[in-house]
Amino acid sequence: MSLLDVTGLSIRYDGQAVVDGVDLFVERGESVGLVGESGSGKSQSALAILGLLPARAQVSGSIEFDGQQVLGADDALLDRLRARRIGMVFQDPMQALNPYLRIGVQLRQVLVAHGLAAGRDADARVIEALTRVRLPDPERQFRAFPHELSGGMRQRVMIASALIAGPDLLIADEPTTALDVTVQAQILELLEEIRDNTALLLITHDLGIVAGHCEHMIVLEKGRLVDAGPTTSVFASPRHAHTRTLLEAAPRVDRGEVPAPVDGRTLLAVEAASVQYRDRGGALLDAVNDVSFAVRQGETVAVVGESGSGKSSLVRAMLGLVPMASGKVVYAGEPLEGPVQHRARERRRDLQLVFQDPVSALNPQMRVRSIIEEPLLVHEKGIGSAERLGRVTAMLDKVGLEAAFLTRYPHELSGGQAQRVAIARALVLEPRILVCDEAVAALDGSVRKQVLDVLRSVQDEAGLSIIFISHDLAVVRSISHRVLVMYAGRLVEVAGNDDLFASPLHPYTRALIDSVPVPDPVVAPKAAPLRGETPSLIDPPSGCVFHPRCPRSDETCASKRPRLREIRGTRVACHYPLDR
Template identity: 45%
Template sequence: MSEPLLSVRNLKKHFAVSGGVFAREVDRVHAVDGVSFDIGKGETLGLVGESGCGKSTTGRCILRLIEPSSGEVWFQGADVTRLGPDAMRALRRDMQIIFQDPYASLNPRLTVGAIVGEALQIHGLAKSRKALEERVLELLETVGLQADHMGRFPHEFSGGQRQRIGIARALAVDPKLVICDEPVSALDVSIQAQVINLLEDLQEKFGLTYLFIAHDLSVVEHISTRIAVMYLGRVVEIAGSRDLYDTPLHPYSEALLSAVPIPDPTVKRKRIMLQGDVPNPIRPPSGCHFHTRCPIAKPDCSQRSPELVEKRPGHWVACHYRG
């Protein structure tokens, strides 16, 4: 891995569950429960896991769209979690996000030109009206939209085109890091491929670094340099993308990968069936969070919580018995 652009250290986010007459805090959802990873300059780190594992919350905590409960997020020599509002706003020029739902993340009352140009105005990046318009045009072309789309409203576009608008908006401020939160999950496969190709082209052209959050393992494998697998608020494995697919070490990663359907009827694989559902994150299991569903769990797995350890070069696993 190259020099890290972003370092996340022991990030935690607990949401309060209130109840009772006075809406006291009665419990906590441990959405993100001590996550650490690095992202190198120009690489794509894939963050995968099932619904509720905390992958989106992790992405949002990095940008402080959700305030983390504790932990550090180092970006360009500063701990993002300690920045004041002004410094934070300046920093958002360098960190942008693309959301899953291209329908919900665009203001329906603004034209495409206004949506893409908004960030340029906020950060004072356009000297004049004309310069602003030129920059917006350039951005639309970069993402494969046309000049005459500028005056139109989001509802006039298809899902794939709306996602392109979202990408143009993120690129407007020339960011270094883009957090892609399930950017293709809402799209049909043929359109999904268009957007994935676009993201790859843009990365090459502008030297972008991506944190790519998704639940679709085939998409993540395709686009990522390295992958982190999350389960119930914790990272259980981090490895190079091919390495993870060829030799997953954590039993959860192994089961997750074996569950991905392969679009080829001649391929017959052995599937590892996980029993039951993901436990409630309000009361996650003691010790290793995965021990209740783990096929190789031993008695002490419910006692001791495994640390993320580099078991092979560049391959980190949080398991007492694997690797």
């Protein structure tokens, strides 16, 4: 008998099915991946298992946990099951933790509420649980508030809270999606470690995580189960077309075609740029510290790094959206200075930006036509409305949307459609440089592929240069010609795509690449290459900013700041670069 046995699960809202006849089994001690794009019903299914769906959801089918029917069970039974038999880890630990309660108090609640322990005994078990999830200095963190912990530490606390009562099944809903890739690797490693007796139901959109950490997998599409079986066989011979689409859309960081280098003239150069912010306490922090780079015509330059590495600040300063503390930007031989509203109009049209979240990047009160038309109204006052409409329609067509979209409002578009409208708005003036700030991060795999194809085709046609900011190295590998790697506001490595991914010189670059889960069950997941998280920018480490986390560091690294130097065509800031 399976530990968890779900058959024919259907969930409807007002007659609309979000989950439709899903079967799902989890054996004791086994790890099962539940995969699907947004709207596939994977989270809804998990909530149904825990009896956490809102009252208006109509649920049918059968959910048996350890032989007991959970569906329609009374609250008393569900209370006994939750936490004690089934633990749950959510995507965003900041949302799941009460900001006004100390960590220890929140974890102790679980034990006390279920009558498992009280007083000193409970405290001791909380410390034990925090130690088990490898939270550094658990006695001190016991008294900490959630905001005092980093994102990775908070997720460790959530896992400790889910495991504290010793459940048989742990349900983790996108547990690493909100985390940086090196921290994700640490959390995935932790989930492996704690799985001695606990079965794991891992909900994710990332096929790399499933390939590395799940024995079985289930693929959902629009609430229906389309593929299920052992992970290796689903990857080797997917039965359903949707599974194949998902697999094809998942780029790999370890192999596959990379774009050939581009040899154009330099179009834009950023020289010794620094950006400073004041934090709430008034302390100055260096978001970007002395960064120089150039972009050639028709080239895609990727800027990679974890959150807080300064990649967004760098391009925002370049565009004039935030002030640059020092340094300069030279575009087509002329300096670009001051905030964007003081820059010459003709210059402004040449540099355009695509944001991460298409929903907030489009004015909700404007129709698609007006949104794309607006740049033309500003810059090409001479043209009539018929010609304008023609150009807007042509632009829509270029990004793969029909003319029927002209009259839609942003809320009537899906995420991918909205992002394509945002790209159309950015491209309608035929800019020379397009900056994409995590422009595909919020999109599902298959939609991401379409958007990337649009960018590639425009680049081929018009010789557009693209600055592509991303934390996703697999995507970067598939699209960029050159890559800048940033860490804590500094540039640590600049290399051609081929060199960087095949043989990185900086230990941080190596660690970033090794942290990315590979969507191939044959490739064993690597041990998390880095400990800890990115340093505070207010008080950065001395010498090389990376030295506290670096496996190769010594006293020199702690005292002397490495300069960018050139080794066989790659610029790297490291005292002890890796061999090529």
